[in-house]
Amino acid sequence: MADVFTRKGFDGSGWNITVGALDYIAPMGANFGNGISVSGFQDSTHATDGSMSSDLCTPNHMRNTKYVSPTQVSLMGGVPVTLNESNVGDTDCTLRWSYADDAPANTALSNVRLFAYDGSNPATPPSGIKALAFERRATGILKDRVSDTPGDGGAWDSSKGIGGSANALICSERTSAATHYFYFGLSMSPTSKGQKTGKLRLEFDAQ
């Protein structure tokens, strides 16, 4: 199964911001290069390269979904809105991630999970980072974690988050199709001073 994965950001007109194989998604302050206050959440989101010194999404940046509360989000610095599928569209999301089997063969996906980790051990949360996420579907916003009681929405809760595989966001299952698209809102907060790195991992079973 030679897989085709794409990671894209919306630039205001289309999913034209490519997060390449060696690129990073960088949450930052008001502008590229600005820091985020400890315990605060990002005011902007950018694609950057391994040097972390180049803004790859200028002048139209990746969509920013800033955590406000377990039930609210600020989109591109706007007034906080209720986090639901009416207020948050696919094109408001930080990242569109797609998967296709290029055999080509249709696949169905199950047990889809998204989590952040330290880059070495999937069970370990990223050091110094509180990572939050939701998946946007036309039928609703998904924010429960595998460790949650259903309905708790811990993936979009600053006291919980998706750090480590045990706290992964439960994403939507997909029936058989050639290509699958996932729309994620992401929000990050430093828990201490200094530059932070980590990884986001998506896992699923394909059939």
Place this chain on the structure above:
Amino acid sequence: MEITTRSWHATLECGNELNGAEYGSFASVKHRPDIIDVYVITGAGKVHAARRPGMKPMAFDFYVHVAVDIEPGSPAAKHYKLITRYPGHALIRHVWPDGRNYTERIPQ
């Protein structure tokens, strides 16, 4: 050895075999009641679905588990999951292309 969703082989009660190259996704055959075994071919030979001695499985299932980092992206890590279902629980044999494998039991 490439891992694909078509890499499965299934043995039927009559002795015949089905395979993914011919039938495509395991979803197309998973409901057949006459499947008595599922296996994959690895660098170490055939690796079969796990079994409980003395118990007849209710059903079998087959998946490819994929893990991919979004940023920075990297080649996806993949392995097979051969599932044997029994009343109240299932055995999942995780299998890598070099033949390494382990079995976990999960409630269902």
